[in-house]
Amino acid sequence: MPVRAEDVALLDALTPEAERLMEKHLANSKEWFPHEYVPWSQGRDFEPGEEWVPDDEKIPPSVRSALVVNLLTEDNLPYYFRDIERMFGRDGVWGAWVKRWTAEEGRHSIVIRDYLTVTRAVDPVALERDRMAQVATGVVPEPPTAAEGMAYVALQELATRIAHFNTGKLLKDQWGYKVMKRVMTDENFHFLFYRDLVSAALEVDPSALVIAIEAQVRDFEMPGTGIPGFSEHAKAIAKAGIYDMQIHHEQILVPVVLRDWAVESLEGLTPEAEQAREALLSRIERIGRIAAKAAERLARQTDLVSA
Ligand SMILES: [Fe+2]
Ligand SMILES: [Fe+2]
Numbered sequence: 001m002p003v004r005a006e007d008v009a010l011l012d013a014l015t016p017e018a019e020r021l022m023e024k025h026l027a028n029s030k031e032w033f034p035h036e037y038v039p040w041s042q043g044r045d046f047e048p049g050e051e052w053v054p055d056d057e058k059i060p061p062s063v064r065s066a067l068v069v070n071l072l073t074e075d076n077l078p079y080y081f082r083d084i085e086r087m088f089g090r091d092g093v094w095g096a097w098v099k100r101w102t103a104e105e106g107r108h109s110i111v112i113r114d115y116l117t118v119t120r121a122v123d124p125v126a127l128e129r130d131r132m133a134q135v136a137t138g139v140v141p142e143p144p145t146a147a148e149g150m151a152y153v154a155l156q157e158l159a160t161r162i163a164h165f166n167t168g169k170l171l172k173d174q175w176g177y178k179v180m181k182r183v184m185t186d187e188n189f190h191f192l193f194y195r196d197l198v199s200a201a202l203e204v205d206p207s208a209l210v211i212a213i214e215a216q217v218r219d220f221e222m223p224g225t226g227i228p229g230f231s232e233h234a235k236a237i238a239k240a241g242i243y244d245m246q247i248h249h250e251q252i253l254v255p256v257v258l259r260d261w262a263v264e265s266l267e268g269l270t271p272e273a274e275q276a277r278e279a280l281l282s283r284i285e286r287i288g289r290i291a292a293k294a295a296e297r298l299a300r301q302t303d304l305v306s307a
Contacts, residue, residue: 003089007146010205011094017200019093021193022100029104029189034111037182039175043118056120059171062240064122065233066167068130070180071116073160073224074109075131077102079140080223087149101190108183115179130228139226141219147212150201152220154194158252159222159243161187166242195260206266207273213257214276217283220248239298245291253284 003011044050057064081102088094116122141156143149161184168180202209222243224230238244257263263277 003087003094003146007087010146010201010208011088013204014197014200015093018097018197021196022093022097025097025189025193026100029186032107032182034107034114037111037175037179038114038118039173040118046124052120052123052125054123057122059121060240062236062242063167063170065236066163066170066240066242067112067116068122068127069224069227069230069233069237070160070164070167071109071112071127072130072134072227073222074105074112075135076138076140076223076226077105077109078135079138080105083140083142084149084153087143087146097193101193104186104190108186111179111183115176119173119176121176133228134224134226137226140223141221141225143216145212147201147205147208148216150194150198151209151213151216154191154198155216155220155252155256156223157187157191157194158256159248161191162247162251163222163237163243166247170240170242195256198261202261202266206268207270210263210266210269210273210280211276213261213263214280214283217253217257217280244294245287246295249284249288249291253287257284 046052059067081098084101085095085098088098090098113127116127117124141152143152164180164187165184168177168184171177171180198209198213222234224233227233234243241247257280263280266277269277
């Protein structure tokens with residue numbers, strides 16, 4: 001499928017950088033095997049009388065929410081593949097990246113599902129029903145241009161890396177921690193590819209990119225919104241400190257948008273892009289303020305409860 005005509009010039013200008021980043025990615029990412037991360041000896045058959053029961057669940061509900069959301073998000077890979085291939089096309093380094101990235105992402109759902117099934121950490125029937133519901137509806141964010149797509153996936157890969165790692169830290173067993181840490185390492189390499197691609201795109205067309213970044217920060221949503229009960233899960237995940245507005249501000253928007261992409265110091269912007277930059281900076285500032293207030297409120301509630 002050809003890429004959008006409006007995106008051809010940007011993608012052509014970025015091709016040498018994409019080739020460099022692809023080489024760097026292949027050199028840095030090491031081969032690994034999902035089956036080596038799963039405690040198979042803890043497993044047993046789910047035959048009649050041995051079905052999953054709520055007592056099998058040894059983890060707090062918030063961590064279970066995070067595991068379910070993290071896994072179901074990985075399960076929606078066919079739609080991300082569709083959109084990223086549409087954005088980059090099938091040719092040359094772009095097509096090679098999309099395929100390699102898809103192959104790597106496929107391992108994430110394999111390893112997380114095997115781990116959850118063997119340890120009985122979540123109800124496998126509910127999990128499969130939620131997977132069917134999600135994948136059969138195929139709701140995913142669909143950035144309209146290559147510039148917006150790059151900005152979105154950079155932010156999203158980093159958000160996913162953070163969510164996976166914070167989930168792993170809350171799991172009491174070493175196996176679960178290792179699974180999530182391994183997946184997190186992959187997400188980090190994906191993030192670096194897209195982050196550096198956006199940095200290069202900012203040099204090619206700073207005005208288009210700042211407008212794209214502003215649009216994606218404004219409407220940022222994690223890719224799991226099609227998961228049944230997503231907003232309840234998201235609340236539990238925020239409450240457990242796995243992913244919330246403060247993390248989004250301090251660990252994504254400030255380090256990536258302000259520091260790495262240095263949007264404040266971009267020069268030669270068109271009037272429209274200047275406006276977008278102003279809106280972007282004040283939005284980031286506002287998100288920081290709201291997040292800090294929410295964190296203070298939560299700390300006060302916790303103090304009251306423990307007093
Ligand atoms: Fe992933
Ligand atoms: Fe990823």
